[in-house]
Amino acid sequence: MSKIDTRLNVSPVPPDEIFALNGAYAVDPHPQKVSLGVGVYRTDDGKPWPLPVVQKAEKELVVDDDLFRHEYTAIEGDVPFLGIARDLMFGFEGKQGEEEAKARIGSVQTVAGTGANHLGALPPTVWLSNPSWANHQTIWELAGVPRKTYPYYHAATRSFDFEGMMSSLESEAQEGDVVLLHACAHNPTGLDPNKEQWVAIADLCERKKLFPFFDSAYQGFASGSVEEDAWAVRYFFNNKPDMEMCVAQSFSKNFGLYGQRVGAFHYCTNRASTTLRDVVVNNLCHLIRGEFSMGPRVGCSIVKKVLTNEELTADWHQDLQVMSSRIKTMRKALYNELVRLQTPGTWEHIIQQNGMFSYTGLTPKQVYALKDKYHIYLLKSGRASISGLSQKNVAYVAQAIDDVIRNEN
Structure with missing residues (x-):
């Protein structure tokens, strides 16, 4: 031997x-x-x-004694959870045109926000804010995607460098490039665009045919309002329906489920391409199957329990x-x-x-x-x-x- x-x-x-x-x-x-x-x-x-509401949900799940609680889910994840996560992110509340809007979104469960970022880390070039969450660099580097940065932090004034960001993307970003945006509570700076600036960023992405990639790790945690913290994502989705985009969504911070790794990835087609949604999900499931087979069940069961009960x-x-x-x-x-x-x-x-x-x-x-x-x-x-x-x-x-x-x- x-x-x-x-x-x-x-x-x-x-x-x-x-x-x-x-x-x-x-x-x-x-x-x-x-x-x-x-x-x-x-x-x-x-x-x-541990959030008090999470502890209540955990007790209710024990009482439920679901025989399937340790079984496999579908490759795309817990399907009812995905609908709940999507609605939380995009704000569907019986509004006119809701079904048509939902038809644009293909969703899969991920291993928290990191997994959602990784799943969406595909070519071509990605633009990251300078600075950004350190793991953004690692995720896209390991995916073999060319990385560029746009100015974000003005050190002298310790403020958001909106002019630098816009100027850089305007002059250098190419059609089809991905622009990674923090939906709220920018990590590491804590500096976010105001609503007027978000509108300008959306206009630039639409005009230059860039692909917005939102990382939403703090919805509800930043301001205390899930609506306020999702404003940018919802504005892009609702006001730029001819532009494709995606969202990496994490429940680590806003539910305190750091170790449960609860997340979702949402790919939004443009309104003329809703027939592609199922093809997108099919391809995402192919990637998931080869990496981790399916998302973990326990954490998403907690989120689902909370968000399907009005009191919770x-x-x-x-x-x-x-x-x-x-x-x-x-x-x-x-x-x-x-x-x-x-x-x-x-x-x-x-x-x-x-x-x-x-x-x-x-x-x-x-x-x-x-x-x-x-x-x-x-x-x-x-x-x-x-x-x-x-x-x-x-x-x-x-x-x-x-x-x-x-x-x-």
Whole structure:
């Protein structure tokens, strides 16, 4: 029997920064350590928060004792769940022309939002915002798709670079190029286009025949309103019916189902090509079958239980308000502390940004100083997860930021 050759033609790759940072935080024994790295919701006590409505749904599912709860679903996923996810995203509520609009959308279940992004990561060129969620780069790189970036963040003013984005796409993007857009709560900057700017972006995509690819990871979590956070997606879909688009939808943040990996991918044909919808779904199912066969069942069963019960749906909306309100409160608290300390620089951007993350404007050197001296963990880009702040640590964090900035100066 010949000896097995275990040598692999592979090279080391850098560890994922977020998970490496979280691992370092976990083993840090310092009593005042603060995690501002990983994007998960935490209570003011720094604890995970299984949503109360999710806990109610889980109890009801146990009582239901569905004999099929561990069985395979269809390749496209749990079909009733897909209809619910689609309606949540696109806002169908018995409106005129609803059936015709639904006929444009082909939906499949995915392994959370990451899986939805991966499933849609097909040629040709994709345009990503600079900066964007780090995993966007990895997903499209592994799919072998050429990547370009459009300006998004204006460092000097710590604001959304709308003019830079539009100018770059106008002059360089080619017909058929994919433009990846964050539906709300842009990760990592926390900066979103306003509605007037969204309209202009939609007009540009339509005129240049670009393909909008929305990543919707925070619907309801960002503002507390599922309608408000889906405004851009619904505007593109309803007002540009001759333009194709797609949406990667995640339920990790807005249901707190981080480890359940609940997601959906929606491909929207133009209104003249609805006959292609089933062909699109057929091709998506072919890809799914070769990668993971079908989406996981438990998490989508929880979402389905909540969104098919009026009382539980109302409870879910209340839970969204709790999470979004706490994030906004902590943004204001950090801003107030920095102003009170007269910390060098301007800090209005912290309360002008939206959602879980803040692009603080801190430099890599300052970030390393926060970690080494104060045991405060955030990404080297200066991105901070606001959820890691609390009434107990916000003054400590602000004082630490003030100290590292003054000592550097």
